[in-house]
Amino acid sequence: xxxxxxxxxxxxxxxxxxxxxxxxxxxxxxxxxxxxxxxxxxxxxxxxxxxxxxxxxxxxxxxxxxxxxxxxxxxxxxxxxxxxxxxxxxxxxxxxxxxxxxxxxxxxxxxxxxxxxxxxxxxxxxxxxxxxxxxxxxxxxxxxxxxxxxxxxxxxxxxxxxxxxxxxxxxxxxxxxxxxxxxxxxxxxxxxxxxxxxxxxxxxxxxxxxxxxxxxxxxxxxxxxxxxxxxxxxxxxxxxxxxxxxxxxxxxxxxxxxxxxxxxxxxxxxxxxxxxxxxxxxxxxxxxxxxxxxxxxxxxxxxxxxxxxxxxxxxxxxxxxxxxxxxxxxxxxxxxxxxxxxxxxxxxxxxxxxxxxxxxxxxxxxxxxxxxxxxxxxxx
DNA sequence: TCTGGGGTCCTAGGACCC
DNA sequence: TCTGGGGTCCTAGGACCC
Numbered sequence: 001x002x003x004x005x006x007x008x009x010x011x012x013x014x015x016x017x018x019x020x021x022x023x024x025x026x027x028x029x030x031x032x033x034x035x036x037x038x039x040x041x042x043x044x045x046x047x048x049x050x051x052x053x054x055x056x057x058x059x060x061x062x063x064x065x066x067x068x069x070x071x072x073x074x075x076x077x078x079x080x081x082x083x084x085x086x087x088x089x090x091x092x093x094x095x096x097x098x099x100x101x102x103x104x105x106x107x108x109x110x111x112x113x114x115x116x117x118x119x120x121x122x123x124x125x126x127x128x129x130x131x132x133x134x135x136x137x138x139x140x141x142x143x144x145x146x147x148x149x150x151x152x153x154x155x156x157x158x159x160x161x162x163x164x165x166x167x168x169x170x171x172x173x174x175x176x177x178x179x180x181x182x183x184x185x186x187x188x189x190x191x192x193x194x195x196x197x198x199x200x201x202x203x204x205x206x207x208x209x210x211x212x213x214x215x216x217x218x219x220x221x222x223x224x225x226x227x228x229x230x231x232x233x234x235x236x237x238x239x240x241x242x243x244x245x246x247x248x249x250x251x252x253x254x255x256x257x258x259x260x261x262x263x264x265x266x267x268x269x270x271x272x273x274x275x276x277x278x279x280x281x282x283x284x285x286x287x288x289x290x291x292x293x294x295x296x297x298x299x300x301x302x303x304x305x306x307x308x309x310x311x312x313x314x315x316x317x318x319x320x321x322x323x324x325x326x327x328x329x330x331x332x333x334x335x336x337x338x339x340x341x342x343x344x345x346x347x348x349x350x351x352x353x354x355x356x357x358x359x360x361x362x363x364x365x366x367x368x369x370x371x372x373x374x375x376x377x378x379x380x
Numbered sequence: 381t382c383t384g385g386g387g388t389c390c391t392a393g394g395a396c397c398c
Numbered sequence: 399t400c401t402g403g404g405g406t407c408c409t410a411g412g413a414c415c416c
Contacts, residue, residue: 004416024384025384030382030383030384031383031384031385032383032384032385033384034384034385034416035416047416048383048384048416049381049383050381050382050383050384051381051384052381052382052383053381053382053383054381055381056381057381066384066385092415092416093387093415093416094416095416096416174414174415175413175414175415176414177413177414177415178413178414179412179413179414180413180414208390208391209390209391210389210390210391211390211413233387234387234388234389235386235387235388236386236387237385237386237387238385238386239384239385239386240384240385241383241384241385276408286382286383288411289410289411290409290410290411291409291410292408292409292410293408293409294407294408294409324383325384325385327385327386329386329387
C-alpha cells in the first residue's frame with residue numbers, strides 16, 4: 001500500500017484529500033511520524049521523523065493519531081481481496097503481502113494484466129492505491145514494488161535481475177540499513193556493483209556469517225530466503241514513553257502494573273503462554289537497557305508478571321536515574337495447550353489467575369473493567 | 381529536530397552438561 | 399597438573415523492518 005495510514009484517513013475523510021496528512025504523535029508531544037501523505041512529503045516530512053521537526057516544516061498539516069484498529073480493518077479487507085486471486089498469500093505486515101501467482105495465466109492473463117486487475121479490485125473495494133512489484137522471487141518483487149511508488153507497477157524480467165539491481169542505490173536494498181551502509185562505505189563499497197565484487201568470505205569476515213551471506217545473495221538477485229519459515233508469534237510487548245522523564249517510583253510501579261495487564265491479556269487473547277519476561281528501560285540520555293529472566297514454567301497471571309517485572313526493575317534501576325521509557329514483554333511464546341513441564345510447586349497466583357480470567361471475559365464483552373489502582377485519579 | 385511502538389533475527393559470551 | 403570436543407539454554411545488546 002502507498003502511505004497506508006495516511007491514505008486510509010484520506011479515504012475516510014474527504015476533507016483530507018489533497019492535503020498534507022501526518023499520522024503519529026501530536027505536535028508539542030514526544031513522538032515521531034508514523035506515516036504521512038504524499039502532499040506532506042513535499043514539505044520534507046517523512047516517517048520516523050520527530051513530530052516536532054515535521055511541525056516546523058509543515059505548520060498547516062493535518063496531524064492525526066494512529067487509528068491502528070481501523071487500518072487493520074482495511075488491511076483485512078485487502079487481504080481478503082488478494083485471496084480471490086491466489087490461495088498462496090503471505091501477509092508480512094499490515095500493508096504488505098506476497099502473492100504467488102504461479103500458474104494463474106489462464107485465469108487472469110499475463111503478469112501485467114493480472115497486476116492491473118488486482119490494482120483495480122483494491123481501488124474498487126477500498127478506494128486506495130497499491131503498488132505492485134513482479135519478479136521471480138520475493139526479494140526482487142519487494143524491491144520492484146518500491147520502484148514506481150505511488151500507484152506503481154514494475155516487472156523484473158527474468159535475466160534482467162542484475163541490471164535492475166544496478167539501477168538502485170545500495171540503501172534501497174531491503175535489509176541493508178544505516179549501520180551496514182556506513183561500514184561498507186569505509187571500505188569504499190558504495191554501489192551494488194562494487195558490493196558484487198567482494199568475495200562471500202570477505203563479507204562474512206566484515207559483517208558476520210549471516211549478514212555476509214545475505215548481502216552476497218541479494219546483490220546477485222538471489223532470494224535470501226524471505227519468509228520461507230512459518231510465521232508465528234515469538235514475543236509480545238508493550239512500552240510507553242513518558243511525557244516527561246521520571247524518577248518517581250510510584251509512577252514507574254503503576255505503569256509497570258498497567259503494562260503487566262496489557263501484555264498478559266494480549267497473550268491470553270492469542271491463546272499463548274510465555275516463560276521469559278523482559279523489562280526495558282530508556283534513560284534521559286537515550287541509552288536503553290534490557291533485563292530478561294526465563295522461568296521453567298510459563299507466567300500465567302498479570303499479577304505474577306508484575307511481581308517479576310518489579311523485581312527486575314529494582315535490580316536494574318538506580319533511583320537517581322530519570323526514566324524516559326519503560327517497556328515489558330513476554331517471549332518464549334507457545335500455544336497455551338502445548339504441554340509444559342509439570343508444576344512441582346503450588347502456583348502462588350492461582351487465585352489472581354482466576355480473577356483475571358473473569359476480568360478478561362468481561363472485557364471481551366466491551367466492559368472497561370480494570371484494577372482500581374490503574375484508575376485515572378483525575379477522572380470521577 | 382530530540383529521537384514512538386511493536387516486532388524479528390543474529391552475535392558473543394557464559395553456565396552447564398556429557 | 400593443564401585441559402578436548404560437542405552440545406543446549408540463557409542473557410544483553412544490536413541491526414533492521416513497518
